[in-house]
Amino acid sequence: MGQRLIYLDNNATTPTDPRAVEAMIPFFYDNPGNAASRNHPFGWAAEQAVDNARKQIADLINVDEREIIFTSGATESDNLAIKGVFEMYQRKGDHIITVKTEHKAVLDACAKVEKMGGKVTYLDVQRDGLIRLEDLEAAITDKTVLVSIMWANNETGVIQPMKEIGDICAKHGVLFMSDATQAVGKIPVDPKAVGVHLMAFTSHKMYGPKGVGALFVNRKNPRVKVTSQMDGGGHERGMRSGTLNVPGIVGFGKAAEIAKEEMHQDAERLSKLRDKLETALMGSLEEAYVNGNRESRMPHVTNISFKHVEGEGLMMTFNQNIAVSSGSACTSASLEPSYVLVALGLGDDLAHSSLRFSLGRFTTEEDIDETIAKVTEGVNHMRDISPIWEMYKEGIDIDAIEWSEH
């Protein structure tokens, strides 16, 4: 086709920064050692590289390097934190609180906890995606051991009031865990400053390689421990066995160092581009709605519903060269749209009509201009062939129709 490819799906994964790739390469060829080999130079070089990366990552989130546990990614970190705390603190209690809009890695780990005999409360969110602090406080019991609330949502970019949540957890002596996958490396994230005791994040959402993530585990006041979920050689202070992915960790570390340097300028540039995209689409298309709170939100994300247009079909009008994602899950057997958008109170129809645009470090203004043109054209085309748009234009109340469910 020869068309320029435009990538606006950075919340799914970010491209690896070439500087991170460069840093990794020696650890495939020159230094192929195992970081756990303590008795020869190959092992020493690998261990030193891991230590350096651990420091770079700890510096990004302002914690001690001994508080970083390497994993295979955020899903594993979420699992380790939730199941690990549940098992470790069973004598204290068996109750976990989380939120309906969490990532599946958290929700499914919580479902496993329920199978293991624990109790889980799933908090609702308001229309803008934020939790109600009073709901959280009301849900805490003397059996509550953990509150797990994500820093920023993957679909809407909405940022929860972390400090306020941390204060409530501290007041009740409950551990606070956060899936910060979408936030780390993109906005300032300082878990200790807001009272987060465990925090999951991953390399490949911040321009590092895939297959490596981390769990921050608070070491002092309180000293947090988790029961390992992967047993073996006792790596990572016994919390996560398995040979360390040395090249991946080196790339992750480099990505963290770059993020610390550049996130502010990236965020400033991307929020301008995001706002341009949002303003243009909202201005040229009627019946378009931004999903989630627009103030407390990641700078590079917008999630918009285009009423009476199905998201997956809409994407097909431009997905030969523009990559975004949709809250419509028409490919799944269930036909259920995004549970995150449904939890915000969107009807299933509006959830099916949503697109998520997530910009990144390599997004250009030219990308945004072309996206505005193509999406506008796509929405107009899809509305031209949409029977419910026609009915809407004729003033027919679509909600009053008795649809044949299938």
Added chain:
Amino acid sequence: MAYSEKLLDHFKNPRNVGTLDKNKNSVGTGLVGAPECGDVMRLQIEVDPITKKITEAKFKTFGCGSAIASSSLATEWLKGKTVDEALAIDNMAIVEELALPPVKIHCSVLAEDAIKGAIKDYQAKNGVQTEASIAASH
């Protein structure tokens, strides 16, 4: 997932998009699906009162690429057929023609339902005996 050339062609250049006058006796309308499910198809046929052949078919669809392509293909197939021939169109023929992946088979089912709905509506208007005049699909 990668779609077939035929499917992409129907999606990009949908045939017979439009609206027929649903109040005309010679027009039958089928409206199936639901916005909450992410698919709504409206398929309309116009039948020649003398030859009983379908002379015109139009659709509008809210849905994914497979749903749009399935309804576009259905309108192409309907033109020139008699009502009885049209009733014999099976969803699996659409699946084969467009090489729909398993997760998209429901789109072809919806298209078949839309065809049947349009025919029932036409038959009900024209006093043809059918047990399914309850279809009331619009």
